[in-house]
Amino acid sequence: MNSSRYNGLRHFIYAEWPLFASLYGGMVFALLVVGISATQGWFSFIPMATAVLLIFIFFLLATLWSAYQLYDIGGLRPHHVLFDMGQIQANDTFIFIDLGYRRRAINLSRRLTTGRIIVLDIYNPQWTTNPALVRLRKRMPIPPPDPRISLRDASMDLIPLPDESVSSVMLCQIASELWQQGDQLTLLKEVHRVLTPNGRLLLAERTRTQTNWLVMGLMALNLKRREDWEQLLNTAGFVVRRTQDLSGLISCFRADKPSPAEAQQMALDLAFDA
Template sequence: MQQLRKPLQGLGNIIRFNWHFYLIALLCIGLLLWGYFIVSDHLKFYFLVLLSMVCLSTGLSLIASFYIYDFSDFYSLKWLKKSYENRSIVNINAGFDETTIYLKQVFPQSTIQILDFYDAKKHTEISIKRARKAYPLAKSCLTISTLHIPIQYQSIDLIFLILAAHEIRNSNERTLFFKEIHRTLKPNGEVYIVEHLRNIPNFLAFNIGFFHFYSKKNWIKNFKASGFDIVEEKKHTPFMSIFKLMKNDCTP
């Protein structure tokens, strides 16, 4: 598969879109270093512990980001089987689309519709705004609501939500959104959800940042309530989960 990503593109985007977090970390490191040299000797140990914690947390998040988005082969999409069939495919993003270009290489004979459910009033993450500014969406991308997907009933073979669904912060809204996906999917169609989970590996990698993700239990609740079953689950690195869903009345 053609290599389209630049070296360190993943890590660079993480820093570029979330630079405020790293600026705060640098300020904390600077203040703790300054404090370490001016406090009395019996307090130096505590400043050193805090300094070590901030450096370790920041360093681990950067190393994990590099490993996941640059060092691993995630964007090669080897977890998908290449198909030359003409299939109806939808790729849904939350305002930042990094994957359609790679899906086109996996499904070269298929037409891929790009949908964007980003709503500035609901999805207030500053990182998404920066990503949208840096990487404008394709002109063919259709803006949708999480409560309505303007696609015909049971007309789609494959639907992808790659690192996007967690941006829907309300659980009920996620369920309603998956019900809309259920409506548009053919009886034997498949949905691929790729997400970080709120679990120990992501806590170790991203510290409190793992609260931006949801637990597997929460995802299963949303899937079940919208009529889906998980027919396959894969891990891509310890930090990312790939769920393959089918309608629960069509599950093998």
């Protein structure tokens, strides 16, 4: 196995090992039921146990496939899609908000020449309670000295940058780690503050699609619909310019901060509609 190619998949398995342990345990249990039923003559249990076994195998393979697509260099690479959607140039400076998975930021830095990527770590165990993040942060890479990468600590309600100081901010599977919608809105409003007029928020999140229903089962109930993310972006003051679906697994959004003239016109339109 090519370790560099499957590096993202290996880190995902490490972070989500309880899920994989549960799937593997379910497969073993179903196999035991099939074996015991066959030896004891309980043939009526065999079809049901076989069906359960196939379900566990399906979800194991589906989870591995989706993890490869989302996190490996041979997959969908949503962070690169966002980079292209934002029309970021090799000499631009942009913000990458993160929770410890620095590999995407390091990978994007290779597309820059004189540009710079400012990586803001907003992790706080009180707001981001996913245990997988704790495990993932234990393997958080430290990038080699590189003038293209700057690491800073931040929080969802305080980005250490002046108002209207940056033209692009990227959030790749970060906002959904804040479980409360109010916290998500707080982060988006803080991003809105630091963006210049016509600046771009580049957001990627898994949404409640048919593909994710198949891959995740009932866990897909925890996902927002694409329309929910668009509404949240609008509430934070953004205008959604473009969306792109990647194989039904993840949705990418480009949402711009309107110019003063456009914001004034939007306010007039809202007042007229009211």
